[in-house]
Amino acid sequence: MEIPLLSEEKAQRSRPRAAKRTIKHVAILGSGVMGSRIAAHFANIGVKVTLLDIVPRELNEAEKAQGLQLTDKKYRNRLVNDALQAAIKSNPAPLYDAAFASRITTGNFEDDMAAIKECDWVMEVVVENLDIKKKVFEQVEKHRTPGTLITSNTSGIPIHLMLEGRSDDFREHFCGVHFFNPPRYLKLLEIIPTPETKPEVVDFLMNYGDLYLGKTTVLAKDTPAFIANRVGVYSIMEVIKIMQELDLSVEEVDKLTGPVIGHAKSATFRTSDVVGLDTMIKVADNLYRALPNDESRGIFQVPDFVRKMEENKWLGDKTGQGFYKKTKKDGQTEILALDLKTLEYAPSQKAKFATLETTKSIDNLRKRFGVLLKGQDKAGEFYRKMFAGLFQYVTNRIPEIADELYKIDDALKAGFGWEMGPFETWDAIGLENGLSLLKQQGKQPAAWVEEMLTSGATSFYKAEGGQKLYYDQQDQAYKVIPGTEGLILLDSLRENSVVWKNSDATLFDLGDGILGLEFHTKMNTLGSGVIEGINKAISLAEKEYQGLVIGNEAANFSAGANLAMVFMFAIEQEYDELDLMIRQFQNTMMRVRYSSIPVVVAPRGLTLGGGCEMTMHADHVQAIAETYIGLVEMGVGLIPGGGGTKEFALRTSDSFQKGDPELNRLQNAYMDIAMAKVATSAHEARRMSILRDRDRITVNSSRQLIEAKKAALSLAEAGYTHPIQRTDIKVEGRTGIALFKAGVHAMRMGRYISEHDKKVAEKLAYVICGGDLSTPQEVSEQYLLDLEREAFLSLCGERKTLERIQAVLQTGKPIRN
Structure with a gap:
């Protein structure tokens, strides 16, 4: 059932508005690493972007060979175009979908600055040099429409120093902003006003960053390095000082300052290599100079060994070595770590405490x-x-x-x-x-x-x-x-709003007749406790509530089914128990689809295997943009067994009604499963048909649960009707199976896949095509679920499948056998 959409006016009335201002077109001045990626993120949310940079100083050899002149646009826009293409091709990708690049138009400061007249927001992102920024603002002042926003993205230059010589209107609509790199993935956006910035401008930027850009917007003061870098760089420099005191190695410090304390896997020194040692040194030096009264000022003094690394150009990833260095040994990549006493590299050692x-x-x-x-x-x-x-x-x-x-x-x-x-x-x-x-x-x-x-x-x-x-x-x-x-914060509900719980799941009363189910196993895997929680939630909601939201506030929605349980039953050849477990999982997914109340699933982060299957069976999906979702069972020698294969067959059948070429559409679905493809964003998941057009995408993860609750309420209030199981799924039978078998055979003959890959792929073809049917015909969901379960069970009896599962359980990585 499709969710009735709220009008934009109604949606906006439910949110605080800082100012009556609409952002349809943004100008980004400067196309470096930050500028090009900020431009990409505005394109992600549907904003038209004009990206400008300087004109090159002279023709390069390739341009001369092409006979280009100094007046040719291809030459004059070379720097900005090269920067944008480098950003688009970078990993991690700055765009939710590569197609969104069409929303960005490039140009240069000399020919195209007048284009900013049409822009609602002009953002300067040039090099961190005050004099250069001032020169750019002089040009902006000539073309900018009065009343439009003007901001400078900077990590440390005092904001008030940029206003010299600027008009009153410029000053009133000017503000500092600080995106963190990469802008798509790091949520922080610091807003740094000057004393002359209009309050409504500050309010608008705070609200826009939160609601539209999906950022944690933090109002900062115009102090050195603002908030995050001031404390974050202090923390890094303090760690280096303690490291020297306790005689710890680079590897030991990274072990101590990573996930074990809730910090990124890159910890301290790997992060420094990614960001660039020169950047860290620059910020530390600036803080030391700018903070004579800081009680911990000495922490910002850069140690001698770090100066030596800078002198040697050991700046991290950008120079190929920093605190770590990758080398090749016997054809294998080897990670070396720097010994800070000798400044020599040695094979990285596993740290233990x-x-x-x-x-x-x-x-x-x-x-x-x-x-x-x-x-x-x-x-x-x-x-x-x-x-x-x-x-x-x-x-x-x-x-x-x-x-x-x-x-x-x-x-x-x-x-x-x-x-x-x-x-x-x-x-x-x-x-x-x-x-x-x-x-x-x-x-x-x-x-x-x-x-x-x-x-x-x-x-x-x-x-x-x-x-x-x-x-x-x-x-x-x-x-x-x-x-x-107005947000839903599960931790704040634990004391008074828990309706039911077991060791793996908690059921909350979210208010207004909506229940919320959170599961909290390791990586939110879907074991028996979670299945019990889903069924309990649906049963209770059907009796006493209007709807159910399944979601959480963790980094990842779910890494899929509990593989350890599957492996245990399979290795013990407990096939009846395994059959019962798969059947129960399938039945639970079908309850998500066919309960008498609307069920909204709110995926985020990794949403794999069973997590993806649950998402695909929801009445409505409220995904965050950073949802990495897909059916990955083929990687462990299985096919999706919780309704995922059935659901792709169903959605493919529905697309036939729209006139899509049947076998082409089926082949796309088959390949997405066979290649264990994971969407790199919710937008890509929509293109893969994991998400439907009616499903919604939330940019700010903090708002996901409240938006999911609104969706459940909207469905209920619109008169939600108990759906009827489908019996009209068109499958291709032997025709489709023959097509896929031919392709799989060719892959095997070309040695692109192993013999076991071939066996699993043929099982998938058999199920998604509806089995051994002589002609294309319509079948029921239950028919496909039975085929899916039988194939899953048969593969659990394969030694090579068990070897793959064991490898994933032991190392976290699949093997090819």
């Missing part, structure tokens, strides 16, 4: 911190020093860089990929425990923290009435975090 071993079974990050800080080895000592320094530093930055503590947490989470901000981390170990830690390490927090404790407050954040509140040190009171008032 007793303290980290004790936390392997602790999936809850909040609970993990207490164990890490109590460690009696170097790891424990490292964490005590690191967190004590970080806690002291952030308390002293209020109100210098931010008036409210949540802004620092938001900036670090969205800009540096931390799962928890400094104040959230302190809450996890306890306010008083954190104070004791500081005292043990000879550190002193800002006075307001002691005053907070005296006032009776026991944490920096608390949940109340389904909202997350932060402690405001100015008013000495808890307040709702601005902008979150």
